[in-house]
Amino acid sequence: MLGVVFLLIGIAGFVPGLMHSPEHVGDVEVTQNFGRLMGLFPVNALHNVVHIVFGIWGIAAYRSYTGARGYSKAVAALYAVLAVMGIIPGLNTTFGLIPLYGHDIWLHAVIAIAAAYFGFVATDRSVGYSSTTTTTNHRI
Template structure:
């Protein structure tokens, strides 16, 4: 793994988060939920692309992680710190989605359904880029 790969990961994940955050505010991409999820903040609540539960606060979190990734991608240290933080935070969010009392983040952000496996996947990939040994990309010559 090279520093450039870690920076590229932060850039790509940042772009994806920004796009997903914006998409969550576009009604055409959000399907209204069939049942009440018990959210205190239910404005904009629905399933993004018909799969992932979101609300306006969830969308803002995606945008924040996106902007953070874009800024972090400018340097190796920032990108690595971003990847490590995403790995830990998204693993915690995935586990919270498995616990009934925490699956709505105290009524603020939905973390259940397809969000659980997606958050675990994001955490796993981020862990690879954040915690794997990084080389300078050069090879030793005999």
């Protein structure tokens, strides 16, 4: 599900009607498609592409329980780093490439916490996964 959300958000970042002009560019050097998605989240073309890549990765990971769990662990770690980077001047634009400040900070933290739960805490039973398989023989 998270993969689908990332993919849709990445695509939404390229829809002009969903973008609002930023107050200032600041230290962001990649200004192509730079603005605030839904008036809140600072994004640019690279930020949108990263969301699309995370979306495709998430959709591919959904194919197996192990893949989905690994994806959740990776998202938890990466998004925790992004949340911290967002509060550090100089790193909050990923060296001028991708804006990570403003509302992105809390959003990245929430994503990291949710992904950490599913990657590290949730058990097979709490997510509705059974590690046992059952085969049945059907005769016609």
